[in-house]
Amino acid sequence: MSKKIFNPWEGILIIFLVFLAVMPRFIDPYWVVFLLLLFMYIGIGASFNITAGYLGYVNLGHYVFFGISAYGFSILYVKGVPFILCLATGVLVTLIFATLISYPFLRLKGAYFALANFGLIKLFELVAGSLRDFTGGTQGISLKPGYRAFETYYIFLGVTLLTVLVCYWIPRSKFGLALFSVREDEEVAAAFGIDVTKYKMSAYVLSALFPALLGGVYAWYSAFIDPEVVFGTDKALLPVTMVMMGGTGTFLGPIIGAIFMMLIEELLWTSGWLPIWIKSLHLTMLGLILAAVGIFSPGGLVTLSPFEKFFTWVGLGRFLGASHKSLKLDGT
């Protein structure tokens, strides 16, 4: 793709990134943590989108990669191994695990695949809670505490940018074309000479890389993990619901979904005007919002006409993506 004309949005994007890079020095630490978590969810959501949106395999247990890496990192880190080595091991273990599990799992179709992965996360919660000598059981692992919000902010910003760039690159590459054709029809794709198994497995492993990176660093940042924190069902479902709310298979979907959900969570938790019983039912509210999105807006928020119009108007219409259009082709 050749671009000769200067696009003002690229300039604004660069200014925005510089702004994000210097911001933590000037704002309240509370918002630094808020942004850091937002980056984390965008990263996990965007990588979830690689399998769910581009490949068409909904991986409900995507968060499991985050957890495995977090555990791998922490187990080594408490033994005094340097940070980089711990992170590398955590990520490597996760990638090996993803490669091994991808073969039997990708033989499953649709809903079966989704729930098998969901089972995986439950299984890991149990295993991490049961192997007391190795993972600390349900008590979890405590690392040496320290205030690491700023370092984590930059690492998460970097990883998330990387994820977003990869997600931007995939639909424009041959790799992405192969994924889309697998998504639309596996048999036809195979008949056209695409090595379906290879592409499916590499997409799965690629999508495991980013949560693995985030997971290790998250363990370092929070200085404490237990099965509930990294394998809990509500945690596991949150990024998935964010993506589905934003819009699966689109470039902007995970980002918008994450921002939207974080804002809602923030409003539900910190607002003073809501009665206390609504706050204690905030998971119920979340569930009902989710069901409403599923019923009334199947393509997620980005397909709602106000959003679509707004993004087309500011010149970001191309980010709504060809992939999202072909999702609509399903019905024909």
Next chain:
Amino acid sequence: MLTPTILIQLVLAGVLQGGTYALAAFGLSLVFCIADVLNITHGEFLMLGGLVTYLLFALTGLNPFLILIIVIPVFVLIGAGYQKVFIKPILNRPPRQLLFSSIVVTVGIATAIEDTTSFIWGPTVKGVSYSMPAFNVGGVVVSSLRLSILVLIIALTIFLHFYLKKSFAGKAIRAILQNREGAMVVGINVPRIVTLVFGIAIGLAGTAGLFYVLLFTIGPFIGLPLTIRYIAIVMLGGSGSLIGSLVGGLILGVAETFAGFFLGAHWSLAVAFCTLVLVLLLKPQGLFKHV
């Protein structure tokens, strides 16, 4: 240490557990086949069935098997209503969108049910302490409560089998399984049958919940892990097959009981999972075909 009596006890316990699994799993399997909806809420309805039983038992002290007569119609109606309100609007979407939407909607409802239940009744586990005399057959202790549950499960399964084979609605369900368009052509009211199937499925889940609360204890968070077990059973047995759900449920129940005995109760879900992976590697289509 594994004497024959212990072995028989374990197999009996496993068969019993497998029976309750199979009942609920068959409902899930049927819904999945007929409506293409992955109903993650299924386990929550089992939990609600157990809860209703617990409440009725605590309030009235009725014989739990009489409560069954109340639970079944109530949950059939709940199931039909659930389908009308939440599932019907998404049913006509193209396949992949239907999958996405069904996950989003049912996960949302499941979260809401779980959270509301734990908010109202608290996170404590509950069980119905209803006991019946046990008797001794050649050294094997058989609780008559468990035995009567087993008999009831078998009776329900036989009833379901004949319902699917002989009644008009059962024939319609099988026709839709074989060929949806063909079924429409010969004048089967497919939307109504889908509602009926949801009713049957949730009714079965509620019934399984009643048995569950008699045998084990229930808490607000048992729903999702159970749903995962059911999906493992459905995959094991092949979707839409009564005999498949039964065999899958029994395999899983016995395997879990043995794992619980030899390794510790924590590992039962791990066993379910490993069985699943094994089956996926060997026979990805499941063991049995449609009904």
